[in-house]
Amino acid sequence: MTTTAPAMASTTASAATAPPTPSPRRGGRRRQLGWAVLFLAPSAVPLLLFSLLPMGVSLWVSLQQWNLISDPTFVGLDNYRSLLADERTRASFWHTLTYIGGYLPLVYAGGLALAVGLNHTFRGVGALRTAYFLPVVTSWVVVALVWQWLLNPSTGLVNHLLGLVGLPQPGWWTDPAWAMPSVILASAWKDLGFVMVILLAGLQAVPQELLDAAKVDGANAWQRFRHVTLPLLSPATFFVVVISLINGFQVFDQVDVMTGGGPAGASQVVVGQVYDLTFRYGSAGEASALSWLLFLVILAVTIVQVRGQRRWVTHA
Amino acid sequence: MPRLRSAALVAALVLGAGVMLFPFLWTFVTSITPSGSLADGPTLLVEDPTLEAYRTLGDSLPMTRIVVNSFWIAAVTTLLQLFTGSTAAYAFSRIAFPGRGVVFAIYLATLMIPLQVLIVPLFIQLTRLQLNDTYFALLAPSIASAFGVFLLRQAMDQVPRELDEAATLDGANHLRIYASVVLPLVRPALATVAVLAFMSSWNSYLWPLVVIRSPELMTLPLGLATLQGRYTTQWDVMMAGSVVSIVPIAVVYLLAQRYVIAGFAHSGLK
Known part of the structure; x- marks a missing residue:
């Protein structure tokens, strides 16, 4: 053969x-x-x-004026122009940035604390990691519903507990000022385990010899963390930041279910606006133009980060 | 680490895990609380637990149908992605065809296209083909995933080429090598792709929201969101729906934990 x-x-x-x-x-x-x-x-x-x-x-x-029913009319860059001049576009980008600005520090700080804590060997550490990761696999719709209930202003558990200790009880997702913080809280709960897993993998790659050497040189625990662990963790941090920004700019599911972009548009995000333009206002042209603007923003932000990583990301 | 400090650390981590898991417990407790007592203030020990909320849920939506839809749509998506992903990965890993680099780059480029750029044109395309509000519309955008191709190619590149050379000498063609040599050796990567495909299909909301109108074609997230519009104040019903949606995916996660975590760590998909 x-x-x-x-x-x-x-x-x-x-x-x-x-x-x-x-x-x-x-x-x-x-x-x-x-x-x-x-x-x-x-x-x-x-x-x-x-x-x-x-x-x-x-x-x-994106170059047409089109309600998806009658024939499209070519309008060149008009959709882009009108979007850029529209206050609602600025508002939805601002809300999206607010979301990212609240969400990212929260999941990063929480995820880092968990990763450092769980980077030890003790009995049951595996079960704890499993527990912290469970919200990650839950769907955004369910996360939003569960938190809508927990943060219900009148009968929700959180306000009940706040009332017991005499703290003010915010209106959460029913209050324009608290709608986005409510979404951020729910989202951070869901994604904490994800960030933890990424950072834990990064921590496990930090060579013990380096930490030992620093200790011999007289560095205390904080100094070892600050000057050895954190720099070696920067590739994992970089990954978390890039992914969080990409996903953050596209935030939609949890906002749609928790607040529907409200109250009174107070938490309308960019993808929510794309959806509304298409299916509520029959303006497919503007919706497409807006989705391209968002795509270009994500692309630009990602490129800037990849370019900028040289300055702060250490490769061991 | 000194013993006292490590005990404090473990205690803090256990407490934190309790806080993280509490919303799940609360969801379940609410779902078995009689709707009349929900306004009386929260309690963990329900005096007269009831399955009434689950019954209301079943009466207001074709719930069995929706759960079955979610399952089989996720299963079909998974099988399709395993097939389309592994065949493409094999081509990129094992077949030296002209233009391979360029084609692979185009595949990778599709990874950068976010779903929100696609919803309007995909909706238009499917409307033209009169395929909106069908199972096909649900499946269409996830038949192939460039991410799966990428992950499987990396795994296949690790399989020693001597194995295929030996098989070639034995008269095996690419189909044989793909099916009997390479595929069995990349099982962990296949498992990772499968778990990710299943989960993202099970949890997907935006796309079903765009293309599905009929209740009997809905998947769980969409069904739950529609329910929300109708039962804004019936939290027991909403939480019963959430329990129905959480349990299956939690079981998948607990059984396939290793692959789930590997998949998420690789992709950042959520």
């Missing part, structure tokens, strides 16, 4: 390329191409139809 196989391979190869240029290499390449098409088709067709094509369609729609 082993002796005949190469012989068979060479005959089929030369047969495939027979007439014009009898080069076995080209025949092999063409056959490889056939195999590649066969293996790539199942993924390439759906990616083309449901990712790349709609990306192009979206760009085209």
Whole structure:
């Protein structure tokens, strides 16, 4: 078998390329191409139809005035212009930034504290990690509903407890000033375990010899953490920041369920505005333009971070 | 670490875990509290627990259907992504075809396209094809995931090439090598992709919200969100729905924990 196989391979190869240029290499390449098409088709067709094509369609729609019912009219960059001049666009970007500004420090500080605490070996540490991670697998819709109930202004548990200790009871998601903080609180609860897992992996990669060496040199626990652990944790931190910003700019599910963007638009975020423009105001052109603006913002922010990482990310 | 300090640390971590898990307990407790006593103030020990909320839930939505939908949509998405992801990964890892680098770069580029850019055009495309409000519409955007391709390719690149060479000498073609040599050796990566596909389908909200109108085609997150509009003040019903949605995914998580955490750590997908 082993002796005949190469012989068979060479005959089929030369047969495939027979007439014009009898080069076995080209025949092999063409056959490889056939195999590649066969293996790539199942993924390439759906990616083309449901990712790349709609990306192009979206760009085209963003240049039209279109309510999805009558015929579209070409309006050039008008949608972009009117969006940039619209106060609601500024408001929704501002709310999205507020979300990120509240959420990121909260999950990072909490996740770091948990990761440091759970980076020890003691009985039950695995169960604790499992417990902290459980909210991560819960859907945003459920997280939003559960927190809407916990933060219910009149009958919710949180206000009940606040009342018991004599603290003021905010109106949470029913109060324009507290709507976004409510969303932030629920989101941080869900994602704390995620950040913990990333940072824990980073901590486990910190070589013990370095920490020991610092100790020999007289560094106290805080100094070892600040000058050895934190710099070596910077790649994991970088990952958390990049991912949190990408996901943060696209925040929607929990806002939609908890506040619906309200009260009175107080927590309307960019994706919420895209949704409303399409399905409430029948302005698919503006919706597409806004989704492109958001995409460009995310892209720019990500590029700036990747460029800027040299200044603060240490690679061991 | 000194013993006292480590005991304090463990105590703090256990307490913290209790606080983190408490909302789950509270959700369950609320779901079995008679709706009349919800306004009386919170209590953990329900005097007369009832399944009334679950009954109301079943009466107001085709709940069994919705749970079954969520399951099979997630299962089909998972199988599709395993198939489309592993075949593409094999091509990138094992077949030397012209333009491989460029094609792979295009695949990776699709990772950067956020769903919110796609909702309007995808909605238009599916409306044109009269496929809105169908199971196909639910599945369409997640038939293939470039992330799965990427993760599986990395795993396949680790499989020693000597193995395929030996198989080639034995007369095996690419189909055979894919199915009997490479696939069995990347099982952990397949498990990670499977778990991520299942979870993101199970939890997905924005896309079903855009394409699904009929209650009998809904998945759990969408069903729950619709319920919210109808029962704003019936927290026992809302929490019963949440319990129904949490339990299956929590079981998947506890059974496949290793792969779940690996998947999340790799992707940052949520």
